[in-house]
Amino acid sequence: MPQNITLRVNGETKTISADPEEPLLYILRDEFALSGAKYGCGLHQCGACMVIADSKAEPTCLRPCSSFENTEITTLEGLKKNGKLHSVQQAFIDTQAAQCGYCLNGMIISAVALLEENPKPSENEIRTALDPVICRCGTHSRFIKAVKLASQTLNQ
Amino acid sequence: MKELETANASRRSFLKSTGHLMIGFSLYPFASCETKGASLEIPPYEGTPLRPHIDNKLIDSWIRLDAEGYLTVLSGKQELGQGIKTALIQIAAEELDIEPARCRIINSDTGQTANEGFTAGSNSVEGSGKAIRNAAAEARLYLLKLAAQKWNTSPESLTVANGIIKSPKGDEISYWQLLEGKFIEEKITGEAVPKNPSQYKYVGQSVKRDDIQKMVKGESHFVHDLRMPGTVHARIFHPPSYQDRLASIDLSGIESMPGVLKVIKNGSFLAVVAEREYQAVKAREKLKSLAVWNKAPIETPSDQLFDSMKSTAGKPEEVKLSPGIADVIAKAPINHQAEYFKPYTMHASMGPSCAVALWEADLLTVWTATQGVYPVRGTLADLFSLEEEKIRCIGVPGSGCYGQNGSDDVSGEAALIAKEMPGTHVRLQWMREDEHKWEPYGTAMSFQLSAGMDSDGKILAWDTNVWSDSHSTRPNGQAASFVSARHLAPPFPFKKGGFSGGSYRNGIPEYTIAAKQLHLYNYSGPLRTSSLRGLGAYGNTFAMESFLDELIQKSGNDPIDFRLRNLEDPRAKAVLETLAEKTGWKSRQKAAGYGFGIAYSRYKNSTSYFAVLAEVEIDREAKTYQLKKLTGVIDSGLVINPDGLKNQTEGGMIQSASWSMIEEVRYDQDGIKSTDWTSYPILRTIQTPEIEVHLIDRPDTPPMGAGEAAMGPVSAAIANAIFDATGSRIRDLPLKAEKIDWDAIS
Numbered sequence: 077m078p079q080n081i082t083l084r085v086n087g088e089t090k091t092i093s094a095d096p097e098e099p100l101l102y103i104l105r106d107e108f109a110l111s112g113a114k115y116g117c118g119l120h121q122c123g124a125c126m127v128i129a130d131s132k133a134e135p136t137c138l139r140p141c142s143s144f145e146n147t148e149i150t151t152l153e154g155l156k157k158n159g160k161l162h163s164v165q166q167a168f169i170d171t172q173a174a175q176c177g178y179c180l181n182g183m184i185i186s187a188v189a190l191l192e193e194n195p196k197p198s199e200n201e202i203r204t205a206l207d208p209v210i211c212r213c214g215t216h217s218r219f220i221k222a223v224k225l226a227s228q229t230l231n232q
Numbered sequence: 233m234k235e236l237e238t239a240n241a242s243r244r245s246f247l248k249s250t251g252h253l254m255i256g257f258s259l260y261p262f263a264s265c266e267t268k269g270a271s272l273e274i275p276p277y278e279g280t281p282l283r284p285h286i287d288n289k290l291i292d293s294w295i296r297l298d299a300e301g302y303l304t305v306l307s308g309k310q311e312l313g314q315g316i317k318t319a320l321i322q323i324a325a326e327e328l329d330i331e332p333a334r335c336r337i338i339n340s341d342t343g344q345t346a347n348e349g350f351t352a353g354s355n356s357v358e359g360s361g362k363a364i365r366n367a368a369a370e371a372r373l374y375l376l377k378l379a380a381q382k383w384n385t386s387p388e389s390l391t392v393a394n395g396i397i398k399s400p401k402g403d404e405i406s407y408w409q410l411l412e413g414k415f416i417e418e419k420i421t422g423e424a425v426p427k428n429p430s431q432y433k434y435v436g437q438s439v440k441r442d443d444i445q446k447m448v449k450g451e452s453h454f455v456h457d458l459r460m461p462g463t464v465h466a467r468i469f470h471p472p473s474y475q476d477r478l479a480s481i482d483l484s485g486i487e488s489m490p491g492v493l494k495v496i497k498n499g500s501f502l503a504v505v506a507e508r509e510y511q512a513v514k515a516r517e518k519l520k521s522l523a524v525w526n527k528a529p530i531e532t533p534s535d536q537l538f539d540s541m542k543s544t545a546g547k548p549e550e551v552k553l554s555p556g557i558a559d560v561i562a563k564a565p566i567n568h569q570a571e572y573f574k575p576y577t578m579h580a581s582m583g584p585s586c587a588v589a590l591w592e593a594d595l596l597t598v599w600t601a602t603q604g605v606y607p608v609r610g611t612l613a614d615l616f617s618l619e620e621e622k623i624r625c626i627g628v629p630g631s632g633c634y635g636q637n638g639s640d641d642v643s644g645e646a647a648l649i650a651k652e653m654p655g656t657h658v659r660l661q662w663m664r665e666d667e668h669k670w671e672p673y674g675t676a677m678s679f680q681l682s683a684g685m686d687s688d689g690k691i692l693a694w695d696t697n698v699w700s701d702s703h704s705t706r707p708n709g710q711a712a713s714f715v716s717a718r719h720l721a722p723p724f725p726f727k728k729g730g731f732s733g734g735s736y737r738n739g740i741p742e743y744t745i746a747a748k749q750l751h752l753y754n755y756s757g758p759l760r761t762s763s764l765r766g767l768g769a770y771g772n773t774f775a776m777e778s779f780l781d782e783l784i785q786k787s788g789n790d791p792i793d794f795r796l797r798n799l800e801d802p803r804a805k806a807v808l809e810t811l812a813e814k815t816g817w818k819s820r821q822k823a824a825g826y827g828f829g830i831a832y833s834r835y836k837n838s839t840s841y842f843a844v845l846a847e848v849e850i851d852r853e854a855k856t857y858q859l860k861k862l863t864g865v866i867d868s869g870l871v872i873n874p875d876g877l878k879n880q881t882e883g884g885m886i887q888s889a890s891w892s893m894i895e896e897v898r899y900d901q902d903g904i905k906s907t908d909w910t911s912y913p914i915l916r917t918i919q920t921p922e923i924e925v926h927l928i929d930r931p932d933t934p935p936m937g938a939g940e941a942a943m944g945p946v947s948a949a950i951a952n953a954i955f956d957a958t959g960s961r962i963r964d965l966p967l968k969a970e971k972i973d974w975d976a977i978s
Contacts, residue, residue: 080488095490096512102510107815111457112450116511116582121909124582147509152450165448172440172875175883176313177447178583178633179455184448206917209782210909212582213632214886218879 081141085110086154090229094110096142101125102140104151112152112181116210122207123182127151133182133189133208152181155188164188175213182209187223197223205214241329247664274301277336283415288346291374291416294367295324298415300408301395303330305337305364308348309442310603313632314939315876316356318441323361324871326435327368327426328407329392340605340627350604350706352635352763354839354937357872361935365426371416373424375407382410383490411678415687429870429931435830436931438875443629455601455628456586456661463588466649466660467516469502470670471719472902473903474760475528478502486518494652495519499721503649505658508827516663529901532758538573538964541678541699542754548697548751551736557747560693564684570779570917574965575896576759576769577706578906579671580914582633584662585638589650596623596650600643601630607707615644615724616651634887635763638662638671640707644714651755667915668713668912669904673887673897674764675701676757677735679775682746689787691798693747696739696776703734703755703767715760721935728756734767741776742837743798759899765887766943769835773944773963774892774951774965776833781952782961791830791952792817801834806928807843808832814926815845815863827957831948840868841928844885846949847921850957852977856969859889859950859955867928868938877938885923890915892947893967 082091083100085108092107099118104110104127116124118137118190125137138143155162164187167173172179183206190197190205197205202223211219280296285306287293289372296304305324311317321335340351348360349824376387379397382405391398395407429435447453472475478500486504491511496503502523532540559786577768588599594620602608605625613620630639642662650658662670679700684692705728712716712726737750764770784794792812796805811830812818827850832843844864850857856916863884871877894913898905906912947965955961960972 098510102508102513106508106510109453109459110450111454114456114582114583115661117908117909119664119908122582126832146257152448158448161448168448169440169445172438172444172879174313174444174447175315175879176582176629177444178581178631181450203917203920210582210889210914210916212580212634212914214883214890214915215879216886216915216917217882217923219917220852220920 078181082115082145083141084147084148085149086151092184094141099138099141100127100136100141100144104136110151110153114178114181116178121210122188124179126182126190126209128185131189131192133186145218148161152184155184162188164223164226167222167229171222171225173215173218173222175215179209179211183211183219187219187226191227191230196227212231259757261371266618270343277302281531282306285344285346288363289419289571291367291371291418291420293346294364295328295371296415297371297407297411297640298413299336301334302396303328303335303336303395306345306608307337307339307360307364308346308496309360310340310351310627311629312351312603313629314880315441315873317443318439318500319357319872319876320361320364322434322437322439326432327365327394328372330395330432331757332439334395335785341625342605342609343624343626347606350607352603354835354941356937357935358937360809361872366422366424367420367895369424369426370418370420374416374418378410379405423707435785435870435872436874439871441876444515453629454583454586455588455599455630456583458588458628458659459719460588460600460657463657463659464505464507465512466505466646466718467512467659467663468645468660469516469519469523470716471500472525473528473530476525476807477528479524481519481523482933485522486515489515491516496649496652499723501648501716503645505649505653513663527902530758530899532904533901534899537676537757538678541676541757544699544753544755548753549732551750551752552740552748554693554747554749557693557695557749560747561682561684561695564692565687566685567683568783568786569680570963572681572775572778572783574677575965576673576676576761577891578668578673578897578912579634579637579764579877580912581631581633581637581667581671584634584664585630585642586659586661587639587643587646588657588659589643590657591650591654593904594618594622596647597626598623598643598647599626599628599631601628601639602643602707603633603636603639604707607709608640610709611707611711611713612644612647614709615647615714634765635674636672636706638667640713641670641715645716648716665907668907670760672705672760672762674770675703675761679771681775681779683779683783685783685787689789689794691743691745691783692765694741694745696735697752697753698739698768698772699736699755700748700752700768701755701761702728702731703761703763704729704731705762727872734763737767737772737836738769738776739772740837742801742804742834743780743795744800745790759897759904761961765884766835766940766963768938769833770888770891770943770947773831773833773894774947777833777945777948778961780952780965781829781955785955795830795832795947799817799899803867803930804832807841807867810926810928811843811845811863811865814865814924817845825852825957827953827955829949829951829953829956831945831952833945835937835941839936840866840938842866842941842945842951844942844945846953847947848950848953848957852974855972855974857972859893859919861922861924862889862946862949863924864942865926865928866938866941867930868936868941869930869933870935871927871929873934874927874929881925881942882923884939885946886915886920886945887923888946889921889950891967892950896966
């Protein structure tokens with residue numbers, strides 16, 4: 077049965093009526109009209125659906141929306157601050173780190189979460205942080221380059 | 233220069249009405265982009281009025297200047313993540329001298345763009361690029377003539393800077409002022425001569441892609457992201473296996489589920505429509521649990537696939553004959569024979585296929601990520617027995633597809649479902665298992681190669697036998713090319729096409745060899761197949777360049793020197809020489825447990841040249857190996873966008889490494905067992921090798937397709953590197969560590 081669920085997404089709090097078991101992904105796309113997080117597998121295997129939940133990169137395609145109550149959720153759309161792109165977003169543009177771009181949400185979200193916790197990651201730490209996200213076009217080497225660039229920018 | 237008249241008034245009003253709809257929602261395909269560096273007096277891009285495509289000989293079919301201050305390019309080729317939008321804009325911008333930042337592009341829309349068939353075979357720059365270059369050059373000449381007439385001077389005396397024509401006397405007028413809001417109705421005559429590459433300003437620059445800017449912000453970009461008011465969500469449940477057919481299902485429990493608007497059962501075609509996406513997902517789960525199927529097993533077990541291919545009945549196609557070749561090989565001082573194998577592999581798109589369809593009376597609009605909007609339209613026309621003019625297919629980017637993934641099928645299915653929901657936009661997305669189980673795979677292939685060499689290491693004869701299923705079952709105007717049309721009652725019968733060129737692509741070596749022969753056995757295999765990046769070139773090049781390496785090892789030659797001695801084309805030699813120079817090939821340090829592998833090919837024997845070095849390191853304790861680095865050199869003629877070409881080549885190299893080392897579709901008699909990323913793993917970031925790409929720019933030669941050039945050579949280079957490190961020759965893909973003879977390593 078639907079019940080009231082209160083979610084805090086990109087700094088705004090909204091109460092919606094939904095099946096508490098409904099995965100957060102569908103709520104974000106249907107109720108919040110956000111397109112950043114995407115359906116990729118519905119199995120928490122590919123990372124297309126990631127958001128930052130209390131500073132951790134989390135998949136959303138299986139995990140019930142109700143479990144995200146009292147959590148600070150940031151989506152790709154919410155990374156911009158004062159009209160300025162996050163350093164990771166800018167680095168992805170600067171290195172042209174995309175082909176089809178379907179994985180960008182997971183890659184950028186994972187990179188932002190990594191850099192918040194570890195501002196100067198080694199290449200191996202970057203690889204490990206991006207590993208949960210599938211990329212089929214083979215853009216991995218550019219993602220690694222982009223995260224290194226973002227780390228440099230953030231530490232300037 | 234006048235208001236264009238169209239012959240078919242009803243068609244025109246249809247286009248107008250759907251165009252209106254489009255503008256009302258998300259401006260697709262008039263996607264507005266952020267302008268970079270455009271000065272303040274330029275108005276925002278308003279889009280160009282919707283005008284149906286009439287004839288590809290009209291300038292207006294490719295180039296439009298009716299949005300004040302902007303150039304709009306039209307192309308029948310789809311953006312697949314290869315950056316084609318940017319490359320085509322650069323080409324048009326160059327000929328018309330307008331900054332790329334003031335150019336927009338509309339791709340793949342049967343309501344507006346030319347019929348350019350499929351976006352395939354890496355030929356978008358060669359095909360669409362050429363048409364756009366010519367149209368833009370004609371438009372420029374036309375405009376210069378118009379201005380010259382106005383100022384009573386000659387077109388040759390005029391110059392253009394960013395869309396403003398200037399005369400020697402100081403007169404100035406912009407293209408848009410000159411056209412006074414009308415559009416160019418002239419034909420492409422061939423009179424205009426495109427610019428000389430030495431004058432290029434925008435072509436050859438690494439112009440950044442606008443779509444990446446949008447995507448990093450999470451803006452709507454993919455067909456998956458389209459949101460029309462009142463859109464409802466659909467899911468389909470495909471049969472558990474190819475030939476399974478529905479025995480029975482009780483739908484009553486599904487129809488009463490929350491939000492469910494419709495449950496569709498037509499033969500074995502089962503679908504649900506719901507208000508919310510998650511409700512459709514839940515209803516699909518219920519369909520899956522309630523449906524009872526008549527099972528039909530897959531007849532060729534996977535462990536007998538190789539033998540089944542080799543026992544293909546009937547005469548082979550004689551692609552190239554060389555009478556007496558067997559004798560030459562038998563009598564040669566060095567001769568060798570080997571067999572290779574490639575399994576079924578997936579496109580495995582990261583986003584399961586999606587489409588949106590809308591029926592308004594008997595008019596159908598489909599928003600689709602297909603590689604061919606016109607072929608899909610023709611196939612929809614057959615499916616619904618409807619005139620093509622009543623169908624509009626609008627191309628919207630999908631998740632990377634690399635050939636025919638599920639995008640065509642899902643477009644047909646969305647239209648079938650939407651038919652039951654007239655007046656409503658129906659969005660259908662496949663689930664992960666739909667994509668993994670139902671996409672048409674890149675076919676399994678077998679190769680038997682034999683060759684003879686003289687004692688100086690010169691190859692005398694090279695004989696190839698190839699066994700392959702079809703590399704193209706794309707939509708062809710027959711409804712059954714949409715897989716679900718085969719499940720309807722009554723089913724549409726499916727016939728495989730006769731195209732076999734994909735099967736022997738790159739099968740005949742371009743090395744200097746007096747006697748070459750190739751036979752193709754057209755095999756009809758157990759799994760659904762169609763076009764996957766490179767088609768047969770991937771497997772053929774794996775076999776050829778592995779086999780060549782075997783000959784090189786047998787005759788004690790150097791892999792680069794040997795290839796250089798046996799190639800005549802200076803451009804082929806140049807990619808290998810550049811590779812040797814960039815990697816320090818001659819001074820490489822041979823260490824135990826470390827291997828170097830070389831491979832080369834010219835894609836389709838006629839387009840881009842690509843040479844690659846693979847480096848692997850083995851771990852004898854763990855009995856594994858790691859691909860450490862790939863270095864590639866590519867010559868694809870004139871380079872339109874250097875960073876874009878590098879990006880495509882890097883992506884091809886990494887994707888091929890994944891195919892070659894890890895991937896193979898698993899199945900048994902009950903159906904496909906590779907249903908997700910655990911049962912069909914692909915390369916992830918931790919395993920990704922270091923990638924280095926070098927370009928050879930040839931401004932004086934035409935640009936050539938590059939997106940598929942790396943696929944074949946990378947596979948052979950890795951196999952050759954594994955041999956170099958371990959002495960084990962793996963001839964059947966994927967190149968799994970367990971196939972290495974670890975006990976034989978000294």
